[in-house]
Amino acid sequence: MPTAVVTGGAGFLGSHLTDRILSEGWRVIVLDNLITGRAENLAHHADNPDLTFIKHDVSQPFSIDEPVDFVFHFASTASPVDFIRHPIETMLVGSYGTHNALELARIKGAKMMMASTSEVYGDPMVHPQNEEYWGNVNPIGVRGVYDEAKRFSESMVMAYQRYKGVDTRIVRIFNTYGERMRLDDGRVVPNFAMQALRGEPITVYGDGSQTRSFCYVSDLVDGIWRLSQSNYQLPVNIGNPDEYPIRRFAEIIQALTHTDSGIVYTEFVTPDDPKQRRPDITKAREILGWEPKVSLEEGIRRTLEDFKQRV
Ligand code: UDP
Numbered sequence: 001m002p003t004a005v006v007t008g009g010a011g012f013l014g015s016h017l018t019d020r021i022l023s024e025g026w027r028v029i030v031l032d033n034l035i036t037g038r039a040e041n042l043a044h045h046a047d048n049p050d051l052t053f054i055k056h057d058v059s060q061p062f063s064i065d066e067p068v069d070f071v072f073h074f075a076s077t078a079s080p081v082d083f084i085r086h087p088i089e090t091m092l093v094g095s096y097g098t099h100n101a102l103e104l105a106r107i108k109g110a111k112m113m114m115a116s117t118s119e120v121y122g123d124p125m126v127h128p129q130n131e132e133y134w135g136n137v138n139p140i141g142v143r144g145v146y147d148e149a150k151r152f153s154e155s156m157v158m159a160y161q162r163y164k165g166v167d168t169r170i171v172r173i174f175n176t177y178g179e180r181m182r183l184d185d186g187r188v189v190p191n192f193a194m195q196a197l198r199g200e201p202i203t204v205y206g207d208g209s210q211t212r213s214f215c216y217v218s219d220l221v222d223g224i225w226r227l228s229q230s231n232y233q234l235p236v237n238i239g240n241p242d243e244y245p246i247r248r249f250a251e252i253i254q255a256l257t258h259t260d261s262g263i264v265y266t267e268f269v270t271p272d273d274p275k276q277r278r279p280d281i282t283k284a285r286e287i288l289g290w291e292p293k294v295s296l297e298e299g300i301r302r303t304l305e306d307f308k309q310r311v
Contacts, residue, residue: 001050003027003068005110007058007101008075010037012181013115013173013217017072018042020221022050029064033057035089036077041180058100059092068108070228073101073153074115080143080270081186087145094149095156102160105168113169113228114157116235119147120172123274128243130280131172131235141272154235161233169227174239174279178217178299179306186269188212192250193300193307196257201264205273208247208265213278215240216299219292226288239279240292256300 004021008014009030014037018028022045029052030042045051056062058075075097077083077090098114105112121129122137137147160166177189184190195202215238223238244252250263284290 001025001027002070003029003066004070004072005029005031005064005068005104006072006074007031007097008037008073008115010034010039010041010053011074012041012078012178013176013220014074015041015180016178016217016221017074017224018045018051020225022048024225026050028052029054029068031056031058031062032075035086036082036182036185038182059089059096061100062104064104064108068104068110071101071105071108071110071112072115072228073098073112076115076149077146079185079187083143083146084270090145091149094146094153098153098156102156102166105166106160106164111167111169111228112157112160113171113224114153116154116170116172117146117150118172118174118237118239118277118279119143120151120154121274121277122147123272124276127276128241128278128280129237131237131283138272142270143272168233170235171224171227172235172237173220174215174237174277175212176215176217176220176239178303181303183307183310188246188249189214189303190307192253193257193304196253196259196261197304197308197311199259199261201262202250202253203266204247204250204263205266205268208250209245209275210273211243211245211276211278212249213240213243214296214299215292216294219294223284223288223290226290230288232287236283236287237279237281238284238290239281241278241281242296243278252296253300256297257304
């Protein structure tokens with residue numbers, strides 16, 4: 001039975017990835033300090049002998065006392081509101097944490113995947129974003145703690161691939177939503193959904209003309225798994241290319257929740273909010289035979305069910 005280590009495995013994405021790896025017949029060791037992850041996300045595996053949970057901050061050194069086949073480095077804050085709450089931790093997990101994950105892979109002779117992000121493209125001057133675009137990031141902006149840590153992580157991963165012979169993967173994850181997102185994580189899907197469900201006005205930042213493209217979590221995890229099983233060692237975008245202005249997205253959420261409590265336009269929570277974002281997924285299509293399958297309507301419907309149960 002192969003063994004995977006998943007850092008951040010109690011988080012939104014990490015826990016869905018853990019489910020998938022277990023369902024493929026692997027053992028999983030999760031490392032998570034629960035700063036933004038939640039133990040409840042893995043509660044359904046409480047009696048599963050194939051899952052081990054270790055509460056640990058992966059920015060601090062660690063060792064694993066058994067063979068490891070794959071290290072998935074998914075520990076990080078991921079919401080702009082959380083970057084503001086935990087700026088130093090965000091930088092440390094994307095530097096020391098990445099180094100520790102790579103060292104574990106090197107010592108164990110394991111493969112390693114790093115969870116990167118569309119934020120490496122910053123406020124992009126190329127649209128849609130393909131993997132060859134180098135990005136437009138403000139290093140000293142509020143988002144810089146995340147963007148630059150992820151860019152540093154990609155450099156570190158490539159250095160371990162080139163100079164230490166570690167077999168690595170880089171997935172650039174675009175906006176993703178689904179069950180288990182924290183209701184208070186500040187991202188657009190939980191914010192809009194909870195505001196609509198509570199009958200409160202929806203808070204659109206700026207004039208709402210900025211765009212995002214939303215991928216349902218099961219599609220995303222399928223792309224990640226396919227990349228892990230491929231031989232491709234350069235970054236691959238995984239995300240849904242359906243793009244919406246945020247103002248339009250607010251209307252969609254109101255329609256799907258059958259509410260109309262209005263929209264208020266407010267200041268941006270983080271400056272440097274990217275004006276447009278849509279993945280070019282040509283590589284994922286050609287190399288992994290992957291593309292998203294779940295419609296926004298279906299994905300939001302499933303997500304709302306989960307949110308309602310947790311209110
Ligand atoms: N946003 C918004 N209202 C909210 C939360 C987010 O208008 O209550 C906007 C935000 O300005 C951004 C987009 O929605 O343009 C996506 O924000 P999110 O925090 O989900 O992630 P990002 O893509 O910015 O990392």
